[in-house]
Amino acid sequence: MFTPIEFVRQRAAMIDQLGRADPTLIFHNTSFLSDVTGLDVDDLDSDGRWLCEEQRNALIAADMYLFTPELAECARQAMAQLGPGEHLDLDPLPPGAVFAFTEPVRHPGGTGGRLCSVMLPMTRLAFANKDNPEAPPLQTSLLSYTLRSDLLAHVRDRIAAGVEVDHNRKAEAALLERSTPWRLIGLEVAHHAKEFATWGMLLRCAVTFARSPGIAQTVRAPIPRGVARAAARAAAPVPDTGIRVVDLRSRPATVPREESEESGRTLQHRVIVRGHWRHQACGPNRSERRLVWIDQHLRGPERAPIQGTERVYFGRPPH
Known part of the structure; x- marks a missing residue:
């Protein structure tokens, strides 16, 4: 369960790690840029650093929203029922926000076992189109992340089940060495808007439900009791977690x-x-x-x- 406090802490850790330009993190980002542009990873080091900087800037300024499993289930059902052209009625992804799910969501396309817990809409990133170099650049619409803790749990489950033990032990060791709490696993571009089976479309369904007054309610996430007591002892204002939790209306x-x-x-x-x-x-x-x-x-x-x-x-x- 991804709690509001973990969301706050991990967002801060991501901002710190992205600001340090960790080589492993840069290489991982360049791998995604290579998939999008078709260029060699070795030629994209500066672009990988730039992508780290853009993610950091977006996370610093972003409002934080946390969707409950029930709200996510409503969004999943709605997405499965969208007819031709009905996605045009969905609310667009708001800029300046980062969205998380208290329980990871599986990729709507049903391909593989990819799970996502954090989604960051992006509007400023543009890359050359590897399929048509003469075409306009591809506009990035969404970055998707999975939690390091979820990846570790998945790898350890496979080890316990005896599946590719040597490979998964190496993966476990690599994950334990990394301090970044989120791992970038998806980069969606604007031309995916014609496709329904994307995390971006699932997020648009969730955002639309969040704005439906008869269905959802948005409340401030409470701060830990210890923090509230410390503020009271110091006669200081109680801080705000900065997170809005979106749930189905009671x-x-x-x-x-x-x-x-x-x-x-x-x-x-x-x-x-x-x-x-x-x-x-x-x-x-x-x-x-x-x-x-x-x-x-x-x-x-x-x-x-x-x-x-x-x-x-x-x-x-x-x-």
Whole structure:
């Protein structure tokens, strides 16, 4: 579980390591640049340093958001149901933010076992197109990272299972030598916008849900009790973690009337109810009707599993 405090600490460690221009980190970055541009790794040392600097600058200025597993599951289901052209209704990736998931998410394309825990939208990076050198540069849209701790756990599981033991022991030793908490594993460019099975599209679904008032709620991550006590003893302001945790909205204390008047069947899961107009009873003895908009919302018991629906909507009230 990736906690808010770990997010703060690891972000600070990444900023420090990127600022030091660690040779191993630079080489790893140049490997990704080589894949994108088609150039030899040895010719990209200065570009690798530049990429480290760009990541560091972006992380320093970025607002931090942490998505819960339930919010990520909603985004995954929504992404799987997007039809042609529907991705145009999704909110764009906001600049100046870094997003993390409390539990790693698997690549939406289902290829391999790649897991991602941190995503950093980028708008300033541009590289030559290796497929067509005469074409305009490729604009980078997203950098994706996995946690070093998750990589170590994966490698150790493979060693315990007896899978390629020698290779995985070398991988374990290399991971133990590195101090960088995140490992860059993905670099998406703008032409991937035509593809649906990307981490960038999954993140856009999550961001759109985060901005849906009937579905999600964003709260400040609490600081550790020890820090709060120390601030109180020093009569100092309580510091802010700087992290906003995005979760599914809690079920209201009172059940809406339209839910309580069902046919006696108790839901064992939660479903997303599309935003819709309703003729709301009002007036003397509820004899009158008023047309009101019901925001998209979750229906079902608190913390129950989310059931796949025929369609997940990002709809907002029509104007």
